[in-house]
Amino acid sequence: MVLRLDYRQSDFESRFAAFLTTKREVSEDVETDVRVIINEVRARGDAALHDFSKRFDGIDTRTLGLAVTADEIEAAYQAADKDVIAALELAHDRIASHHRRQMPEDDRYTDALGVELGSRWTAIQAVGLYVPGGTASYPSSVLMNAVPAKVAGVERIVMVVPARDGALNPVVLAAARIAGVNEIYRIGGAQAIAALAYGTETIRPVAKIVGPGNAWVAAAKRQVFGTVGIDMIAGPSEVLVMADSDNDPDWIAADLLAQAEHDVGAQSILMACDAGFADSVVAAVERQLSTLSRSETARRSWADFGAVILVPDWQAAIPLADRIAAEHLEIATSDAEELAGRIRNAGAIFIGRHTPEVIGDYVGGSNHVLPTARSARFSSGLSVLDYVKRTSILRLGAEQLQSLGPAAITLARAEGLDAHARSVSIRMNRWDGGRDRE
Amino acid sequence: MVLRLDYRQSDFESRFAAFLTTKREVSEDVETDVRVIINEVRARGDAALHDFSKRFDGIDTRTLGLAVTADEIEAAYQAADKDVIAALELAHDRIASHHRRQMPEDDRYTDALGVELGSRWTAIQAVGLYVPGGTASYPSSVLMNAVPAKVAGVERIVMVVPARDGALNPVVLAAARIAGVNEIYRIGGAQAIAALAYGTETIRPVAKIVGPGNAWVAAAKRQVFGTVGIDMIAGPSEVLVMADSDNDPDWIAADLLAQAEHDVGAQSILMACDAGFADSVVAAVERQLSTLSRSETARRSWADFGAVILVPDWQAAIPLADRIAAEHLEIATSDAEELAGRIRNAGAIFIGRHTPEVIGDYVGGSNHVLPTARSARFSSGLSVLDYVKRTSILRLGAEQLQSLGPAAITLARAEGLDAHARSVSIRMNRWDGGRDRE
Numbered sequence: 001m002v003l004r005l006d007y008r009q010s011d012f013e014s015r016f017a018a019f020l021t022t023k024r025e026v027s028e029d030v031e032t033d034v035r036v037i038i039n040e041v042r043a044r045g046d047a048a049l050h051d052f053s054k055r056f057d058g059i060d061t062r063t064l065g066l067a068v069t070a071d072e073i074e075a076a077y078q079a080a081d082k083d084v085i086a087a088l089e090l091a092h093d094r095i096a097s098h099h100r101r102q103m104p105e106d107d108r109y110t111d112a113l114g115v116e117l118g119s120r121w122t123a124i125q126a127v128g129l130y131v132p133g134g135t136a137s138y139p140s141s142v143l144m145n146a147v148p149a150k151v152a153g154v155e156r157i158v159m160v161v162p163a164r165d166g167a168l169n170p171v172v173l174a175a176a177r178i179a180g181v182n183e184i185y186r187i188g189g190a191q192a193i194a195a196l197a198y199g200t201e202t203i204r205p206v207a208k209i210v211g212p213g214n215a216w217v218a219a220a221k222r223q224v225f226g227t228v229g230i231d232m233i234a235g236p237s238e239v240l241v242m243a244d245s246d247n248d249p250d251w252i253a254a255d256l257l258a259q260a261e262h263d264v265g266a267q268s269i270l271m272a273c274d275a276g277f278a279d280s281v282v283a284a285v286e287r288q289l290s291t292l293s294r295s296e297t298a299r300r301s302w303a304d305f306g307a308v309i310l311v312p313d314w315q316a317a318i319p320l321a322d323r324i325a326a327e328h329l330e331i332a333t334s335d336a337e338e339l340a341g342r343i344r345n346a347g348a349i350f351i352g353r354h355t356p357e358v359i360g361d362y363v364g365g366s367n368h369v370l371p372t373a374r375s376a377r378f379s380s381g382l383s384v385l386d387y388v389k390r391t392s393i394l395r396l397g398a399e400q401l402q403s404l405g406p407a408a409i410t411l412a413r414a415e416g417l418d419a420h421a422r423s424v425s426i427r428m429n430r431w432d433g434g435r436d437r438e
Numbered sequence: 439m440v441l442r443l444d445y446r447q448s449d450f451e452s453r454f455a456a457f458l459t460t461k462r463e464v465s466e467d468v469e470t471d472v473r474v475i476i477n478e479v480r481a482r483g484d485a486a487l488h489d490f491s492k493r494f495d496g497i498d499t500r501t502l503g504l505a506v507t508a509d510e511i512e513a514a515y516q517a518a519d520k521d522v523i524a525a526l527e528l529a530h531d532r533i534a535s536h537h538r539r540q541m542p543e544d545d546r547y548t549d550a551l552g553v554e555l556g557s558r559w560t561a562i563q564a565v566g567l568y569v570p571g572g573t574a575s576y577p578s579s580v581l582m583n584a585v586p587a588k589v590a591g592v593e594r595i596v597m598v599v600p601a602r603d604g605a606l607n608p609v610v611l612a613a614a615r616i617a618g619v620n621e622i623y624r625i626g627g628a629q630a631i632a633a634l635a636y637g638t639e640t641i642r643p644v645a646k647i648v649g650p651g652n653a654w655v656a657a658a659k660r661q662v663f664g665t666v667g668i669d670m671i672a673g674p675s676e677v678l679v680m681a682d683s684d685n686d687p688d689w690i691a692a693d694l695l696a697q698a699e700h701d702v703g704a705q706s707i708l709m710a711c712d713a714g715f716a717d718s719v720v721a722a723v724e725r726q727l728s729t730l731s732r733s734e735t736a737r738r739s740w741a742d743f744g745a746v747i748l749v750p751d752w753q754a755a756i757p758l759a760d761r762i763a764a765e766h767l768e769i770a771t772s773d774a775e776e777l778a779g780r781i782r783n784a785g786a787i788f789i790g791r792h793t794p795e796v797i798g799d800y801v802g803g804s805n806h807v808l809p810t811a812r813s814a815r816f817s818s819g820l821s822v823l824d825y826v827k828r829t830s831i832l833r834l835g836a837e838q839l840q841s842l843g844p845a846a847i848t849l850a851r852a853e854g855l856d857a858h859a860r861s862v863s864i865r866m867n868r869w870d871g872g873r874d875r876e
Contacts, residue, residue, distance in 0.1 A: 081852070117802070117803055171852055228816065260857070292857050361850075419698070
């Protein structure tokens, strides 16, 4: 039986609060193993990568080469299903169009005192993109991570993807080609993260590493953080669907299951005012579950972390939705637009009965890398901003220094920082040794 | 003797590479102690805060109260030096004006297919600001951290500051009042971070924690990350000064020392084309050192981490500056503006002979919280963007779903995600049970 919370019940607040803090991930303690792997790659470079690839992925990269060749990529692209290529190209173009609107603009201006200030944006020079192997190897994620980097102007996008027993997903390679990835290496795990962060004979280091991965990859990203930048560490996916009784229960059930099939730790939450409608959705979930190829995963996710939350009205639902701060929020109600405007915390909002969250996973144009585990309270989905950085600019002439200098000196002295005060006063000719040469 | 690197020498590259990786911080292993403190605060709330404040800060918060009262804040403000208050107010207004320009704009549009897309920015609801005690308790940092939050529209800014032996820096309280901080608590260390992240009887939790702190505070921020957002973990401060021989060596020496006096781990680097000029600056540093109240700190920083880098010309300096990726980059050359335009990695650039970095510390208007330890290669200084988050919006009607649905279904099937495909197809009436009710 799926968890059911009813706002009208007296113990709702305590049950809801407990629900919010439910852990959906088993954290594996791999810190020590990961530290050893990183140190090996730093010390032995390519040789360490070859050894780890043989041990963990069962492939001989000494013979195959670490780099995936242009010929291999081309062959994968040519061999891929034409409909899939066309769909990837449509997705690519829509993601690129949307993300181009996110490019921040430089700002340079002179204030009333004549002080020049500015914010200048530049692209990160090189970015590494981790792509998992196995079932979590999603071509759509290659586009979602690489296209914003390309739009930002990143010059070098380096993809790493483990080739378990030698095999690479050809659709992943095709997506990388479409996205304009510059280099691809058939390595994975903590060793791939170490190679991206520190470089080896074959792989030049990058300045930032993005992309999802397993516990080893996540731990490695945390350990190399500082040496390079990293994106957020994503948790299992989640959806909150707010639906009124004018929806077809089967549609809503399909949306809940689309989330649940991702991972046993995924979470699907239905919020409804009408208990009868909620019952129909739960029944539809049960019916549809049996027909899915990933029914075992979806069934466990729904049983362990799924929930139905009954609310008296949508007004009461707003603060609850803000506390859940869902990665994906689907609003299928008659006043969906208005309700969306009143909810503050969500990674992405899908408005109306014809916007299933899945459209956002692939072809909507917005990014599918979104804050999980309630972090939409304080963070945002992946965007062009993750691939640029801002340099602030300040420029004063002698006159502006005369205007602002005294306040700076006062504050420096209040903070006990003599040399700070002198660095200003010496230019204002208050310092004995000061000689203004300009 | 300060480290000297000469571009023309054959071993320059290896010495420069080694210089870049010099560790300037001793990392203390306080992870376990911090974990215990956080767990205590989660389990016992206020009582744990009282106990830790007695033990670590020597104050009785049970009697004094955890909250700093409005009367205490007002008294500190009234008692403060009037010149200092005026300087803080000038700084506040300039910081607010500059940061208002950083507020991102919402974007909502309809594309050629009729799909509605959008990016909506909202402020984080509550933010915690850590202010260190002792000598690192800087009123200017209160403004730099709190004003952008206020500009962003954060409703609740909560400051924590340890009161060693009961004392609070009155200028810090005055700065908090000027910045519009909403609540202040006299607590510090890992226990203050835990209180902000998890809440206690007296302190409601926040969604993000910012501000500098010692090893305990940094470790606590890392441990609560995920439950709340955190800002970057700042390392010791640094400056790179590029100066030609038309500068007064005393001015440049003063700038190098302004950085060095912060911390024994701070780093001041002079880059020059003219060896004779560099010698004069080094001699001026030695002369000025003896007159500083913090000369011991500055002397150790300069001796341990200071450096003079001689380059044949400014063209050769550009890639070196990009690899250093200095927190503060001061360019005091005749073509400063042009040179600034060609350097990509720097937290902030101070252009010309009359823009000492210290102006940016206090009253320039730009933020002084900037990326340290080469992280300007991939990250930016503190801004309004750190206090807002973006929700993406997607809205399709039945017609748009017919347009985009087939590609989404193709990609979902290519990724082996049946329920994803069904969530779209059921709305396109391809699913047996599909009934379009709209």
